Amino acid sequence: MSLILILFFALIFGTVGAVMAGDRGRSQLAWFIICLIFPLIGNILLAVLSNLNEEKNKKLELQNTKVCPQCAERVQLQAKICRYCQHKFDMTNIPIQTKAIANRDIPALMKQYGIEYHVLKDRFTYKSESFKTFKEAYNFATQAPNNHLQNKHITRNKE
Numbered sequence: 001m002s003l004i005l006i007l008f009f010a011l012i013f014g015t016v017g018a019v020m021a022g023d024r025g026r027s028q029l030a031w032f033i034i035c036l037i038f039p040l041i042g043n044i045l046l047a048v049l050s051n052l053n054e055e056k057n058k059k060l061e062l063q064n065t066k067v068c069p070q071c072a073e074r075v076q077l078q079a080k081i082c083r084y085c086q087h088k089f090d091m092t093n094i095p096i097q098t099k100a101i102a103n104r105d106i107p108a109l110m111k112q113y114g115i116e117y118h119v120l121k122d123r124f125t126y127k128s129e130s131f132k133t134f135k136e137a138y139n140f141a142t143q144a145p146n147n148h149l150q151n152k153h154i155t156r157n158k159e
């Protein structure tokens, strides 16, 4: 009787642990097992540990923003004018690829080139290739279709 009750609670804590882990960017299976073996203790530990999803978002925010030299506020990377102090950014110093990305929005570019983002893996994929950053995937994708078209063009001419 009491064993069944213990198992029942262990399963509940395990399930709660798995859900919590998913929200916090951690392995659901691993935390299901941990919370199953250590009910409550595992859940508390999980709550105390840093939220990996939040950290990821913070990192992404840092990557997609720049510091205004005039007012020291963070603004969007593609911003031409600071939204706090109206400082005009010099866009000529930005590398060409970054500039191309900065001038168009990333979701539209992803759709255009068929680049996908995998949240769980935190990686961008283009066809069978996988990239750590959008810029890498974009650079690859913008070069790959041209090569592909050129090859097609050549084979067509030969026919």
Ligand SMILES: [Zn+2]
Residues within 6 Å of the ligand: 068, 069, 070, 071, 072, 073, 082, 083, 084, 085, 086, 087
């Ligand atoms: Zn500013």
